[in-house]
Amino acid sequence: MSRPAPADVRTVACIGAGTIGGGWAAYFLARGYRVVAWDPAADGAPRLRHLVQQAWPALTDLGLAEGASIDNLEVEPGLAAACAQADFVQESAPEVIDLKRTLLAEIDAATPADVVISSSTSGFAMSEMQDRCAHPERTVVGHPFNPPYLIPLVEVVGGRATSPDAVAWASDFYRHAGKSVITMDHEVPGFIANRLQEALWREALHMVAAGEATVEQIDLSITDGPGLRWPVQGPMLTFHLAGGQGGMAHMLDHFGPSLQSPWTRLVAAELTPELRDAVVEGCEREAGSRTIDDLVAERDRGVIAVLRALGRA
Template sequence: MTRVAPDEVRTVTCIGAGVIGGGWVAYFLARGYDVVAWDPAEDAEPRLRHLVELAWPALTELGLAAGASTDRLTVEHDLAAACARADFVQESAPEDLELKRSLLADIDAATPPGVVISSSTSGYGMSEMQVRCAGADRTVVGHPFNPPYLIPLVEVVGGEATSPDAVAWASAFFTHVGKSVITMDREVPGFIANRLQEALWREALHMVANGEATVEQIDRSITDGPGLRWPIHGPLLTFHLAGGQGGMAHMLDHFGPSLLSPWTRLDSPELTPQLRDAVVDGCLEEADGRSIDDLVAERDRGVIAVLRALGKV
């Protein structure tokens, strides 16, 4: 077992160097790691170095870790060589189950025992990807968002054969490198954020398909509307403020039936007392003592900051 502590990782191996894999490479370099990359494409190295160069000014602006340098990137042409000295592996191959299965098995065979192997998959469960890995217990999903060098979120979840230790290690490591980690205790297709993104996406496609709105109208309805609130409080706490002083409880008790109104093609779940309480309690927990007035003030400061930041005032 050669698994070091999350804060003792020195070498990160990135398998796949497209937009996501390359973004991970740039991020890990900026956080001061030695990064080894592998990608089967002929022109992988120049493309990857170009991608890192494009991301570097943003990463520099956000602050590089001590010793961080693009010179610490090595591109290997042999997968086994790329994995041989990894303290952590992040796989970002195309979304193709067969490919992921076989690639993860190869990575697993080449990576020192115990070292955690994480997949950037945007939707497959690790249970279905880890089937050919002898060391399936150390394989996890670590799902980032584009661009991985800027968006903090990483969703971490194991598969059936994954050990809880590996999940905990991956969450600790991603937290250590500065990510906002959501550790899921079960596999849900699309995880969390992609399910929400996809709901938005499908509704938008329906609107375009029916000629109800143009692409530009859909995008502007978000950029100049609710999209200005979501980075501050998220969709649920945002609605906690739509109910006035009564918060989410008032909102659900008062507007509950409008859940049945025919907005969106997505069927509404039945608003059982259990669901009502789960949402209300969840909001209060998330608010963590902040009153509606506190949250309103926070939202207003946030929206102004976002408007200013984006040059919208």
């Protein structure tokens, strides 16, 4: 078996050197990996080196892994040569489905059997992309957020032909490499975070289109408003606290009807008893032994730290 243990990965192939692929390359270099990269563009190599150099001060500031160096980056002239050396492949090609399907088949053919191939796709399901691969069982989605060298989240999910082992291996590997991983047990278009930010983004476009807010007002409303809470507590815990001591249960039982207000263009979910209970129980599970007061204190410490860190306290 040619698949190394997640902790034994040494060489990562980064296929595609745009903003995301370059960001991944910088991240893996900073974590001490050797990176072999390939991009079909004539200026792919210099562009990749620019992206890595742009990210490097930030990564140095955060602390490099032992042995980490920009010198561990090699740009290969051929896709096959890059993949042949890989203990793990991160594909970050443009979001064009036919391109992805063809490219994944080429990567699959060139990569040692069993080595996991992960796609950065932000919207396609692996089931749509893996069908031309001879070994689709080792192909997964590993969806990062821009910039991949700073934002911890990676959403991992397999396709119909992916083996659960490959999904588990990729999740372990990303965690070992310092990422925060959400492993999804089935494919959802847009995964999780993208659907959420996409809903916000679509609403923002509607507001600009309707003359309800300017671009600047939209950004200020987030950076100086709910955006300050979101690195600390997600939208669910945020509303758990908006309900006061009664938490999410109070929130849903009392403000649930206002969900039907025509505030956004998105039709609200029907607040069935089952949904109500699932949300309340989820918040309670997430809170664990922390009381509402504990969570309020945590949020306050977090928001203060964020305000101070940004020089706005």
